[in-house]
Amino acid sequence: MKRLRLIRIYQMESKYKKTRSPKCTFETEYDDRCHLALSRSPISNTESRVNGASRRDGARSRGRAASPPARKIRASSLEASGGTTSIPLLPLAMSESSGDQLKRKRARVACEPCRQRKRKCNGATPCATCTDWGYNCHYTDQTPRKRRLSQPSPTATASAKPFPPTAAAAAAADSLRSPDEAVPQSSHHQGIARSLEANSAAAFVRKMGLKVDPAQAPKLALFGWNIGARQLPSGTGTISARPIVDVISVADMKQLAEVYFTKIDPCYGFIDRRVFDDRLDTRWQTPLSSSSIYDSVLAGVAALGSLFSQRSMTITELHLVESARSILDGHDGSGPPSLELVTGWALRVVYMRMTAAPHATWIASSTLMHLIEAAGLHLEPSSTTPHDTVPLRPPAATQPHDREISRRLVGVAHHLNIWTSFDLGLSRVSFRTGLPRPAAPTTPGDYTPEVLNLLPASACLDPENSQTDSDLEPTLARVLQGTHTQPPSVMAQTNLVLCILRRLRILNLSITPQVTDQVLVLFGRALSYARAMVTDGSPWHQVANVPMQILYVLLEMDTRASLAMLPAAMQTVTLVATTYDTATMREAYSTARLLVSLYQQRRSEDTRVLAEVLNLAPGGGAQAGETGTEPFSPRVDELSWLEGLVAEMPSLQGLELEPWLQGDVLAGGEGWE
Structure with a gap:
């Protein structure tokens, strides 16, 4: 009995080794065919039943080589090596302990090859049947049946959609939308x-x-975006950050500051000249003191003064730029940015807009805008705010004079960020409070409001604007x-x-x-x-x-x-x-x-x-004269109509029509030549 049992198991294993994939177990097959049969019926009955099933499966496989066997054995994993040896059969007691795994589970969605051949599908991607027989496993979108009111289980959902949506899938989903939904989005993106x-x-x-x-x-x-970076005539050596008092003397500093306030400040006026002069004198009176944030303002003003007074780069200007950069980048950012720090960054962006590359300038201008927002310089004091409301970021400047300086600083930062973003086709930084209030002239030579008054029209050109x-x-x-x-x-x-x-x-x-x-x-x-x-x-x-x-x-x-x-x-x-x-x-x-x-x-x-x-057509005018055709003479109403048409066409402006509408010109007289 034991020997015959092993022979039948060997026959079953040999039969399924001929398939494309040997990944199968005979535990369930043994429970259904061998174990119960050996315990209830003679060996001959079991042998005939197994041999009959083998003959039927062999005939069916010869008749339809592309179809799986009719009584497909439930698949599980075989050995990891590829399956030349089968897993030993489990006893019946052990198989009963895993009864939940042996229960038949119907897949909610079957793949298209299994649907066409009416084979069992486990709903995976690819499914077991397609894996065994080498079919191209794919699924088609189907509307769920109404009688299935319950939601699919997470396992079924994961098997039905094993991969995350890709860009192609997103595009396909967009194509499935109705035209009324797709057209506005497409036109918006095109705009x-x-x-x-x-x-x-x-x-x-x-x-x-x-x-x-x-x-x-x-x-x-961007050709000619600015004059570009100037080079030293003798080459550039090692540039290191040094205190500003070691870079330039107080006399030269005052001279460069005068150039700045004469040429740049009238249109970019966001620095208080009185405060600047006081801080300048104080800094050179205490040269041994450590560098402060306001040193970046002094260095920025001096660097711009050198740019507007020297057509070639100087070593002093390089040291000034490096000194300001080192101070600004070295700020720890432990608290809200101060007005001095934001002013130093504004001077840095102005200098970069005139000399640096576009993308570096855009990054610096965006940083300046974020510093302004963090400092609260863009916030206006409102008298309508309830007394029991505590703002998260109160305005950094409360005095009227400081408030005007802050508005100008925010306006110049907006101006630089908007146009740098437009030139590069990148996003600009905007605030929920909108643009600053219009600046008012403070001195007779103050022209900053002329520049800042262009901000509303400039902001309207933003691609995201609904204008x-x-x-x-x-x-x-x-x-x-x-x-x-x-x-x-x-x-x-x-x-x-x-x-x-x-x-x-x-x-x-x-x-x-x-x-x-x-x-x-x-x-x-x-x-x-x-x-x-x-x-x-x-x-x-x-x-x-x-x-x-x-x-x-x-x-x-x-x-x-x-x-x-x-x-x-x-x-x-x-x-x-x-x-x-x-x-x-x-x-x-x-x-x-x-x-x-x-x-x-x-x-x-x-x-x-x-x-x-x-x-x-050479000699067209002479041939017209020989045939006796009278020259064309336009009427007054026709001439006025044609002149009105030309006036509406910009490409024809400046064209004199009267010489060309004379009879001798159209007839091929001297005027044609």
Whole structure:
């Protein structure tokens, strides 16, 4: 009996070794076929039943080689080595202890191959049947039946969805939404992309080049973003942070401070001159004292004064920049930032905007905005706040004079962060309280309010803003009507106008001829002021940035009036590049020449095509005279209608129609030649 039992088990193992996967156990099969059969019936009956099942399975496998056996043995794990030896059969007592595992479990969802072949599926991915027979296991989305009111178990959920959703799955889910839900989201994203492209001059120039000549189009970069980093004539040695009293004398410090308050403070006025002079005298009277946070303000003012007084880099300026950087980066941040720390960071961002790379400047400007929020400088004291309410961050400045300084500091920080973010197409830092209140002039030579008054229109150009495209032209008209007297203020106004024009161009929206004339007049003023600032030794970032953008827009406008202004724009770019001979300006100058050259080649090709068209019909005027056709003479109403049409088309402005509408010109007289 024992020998026959082992023989039958060996036959069962041999039969299933011929399948694709030997991962099966004969515990259940033995309980169903062998154990009970051996205890209740003769050996011959068991042998015939097992042999019959083998013959049926063999015939079925020969008839349908791609189908699993009809009586599939429940799968479990075999040996880890691959299954040349079977797991020994468990006794009946041990099998009864694991009765819950031996109960049949029906999968809630069957894969498609098992559904087509009507085979049992365990709901895994891939399932056991597909793994054994090499099928391509996949599931189709099906609506759950209504009679199944209970939620699926976590095990079933995990088996039905074994992988987290991917980007492709998310895109497929978006495609399954209704058109009413998908269209607004798509249009919103497209609007943001268009706004980012228009706000950034780099993307605008790249698109211009691709439109003219894709093979020679400029790369995606901010050309002429500032004058660039200046280099020492004799090379740079080791620069280490030193106390400011060891870097510069008090006389030189006062001289550089005078340059700062003469050239920079009128438009970026966020430092109290009286407090600054007092702290300067006190610092040099106690040179042995340790460096304080206000030393970063002194070093920042001196570095900017050196930048606006020396066209070449000096070793003193490098030490001043390093001293300010070391103090600002070494702040432990144990408490709320002080006004002195925020002022030092603001001076650092102003210096970087004129000399550093765009991304480094954006990071510094974002840090400045976060410091302002942490210090509470953006908060305004409100008289409507209940007395029993304690604000988490009270305003850092409570005195009226300090409050005005804080507003100016926050406004300049907004101005720098907004436009740096726009140029790079990155996010800007905004506060829940919105923009600061408009600043008021404090002295006769204070022009900071002119720059800060541009903040509302600048913030409206944020890609995330809900402003409609139809509001762009009224915004442009308001900006053009603003009062700006100083060169840096006019350059900031021009920079805003250029951004609005790029937005209008991307949207294929035209402006009226009157607004076009105002824009060209502003461009002429900006180019003139840029040349004056270069001659005066004032390397504002707009000195290089605005002339380059004007050149781009003039080429894109492509009218006779705009092309007539191109020589002045190119002359200004050349002057800046020769005065500040940096790698940044050399690249900007080469890019400007490349764009003009590409447009000139396109015009030459267009002229050649037009000449070929004229050569196809030589002597057209003489043939018309020979046939006796009378020359065309337009009526007055037709002429006025055509002039009105030309007036509405900016590309045809400046075209004289009367000579071309005379009878002798149209008839091929002397006027044609």
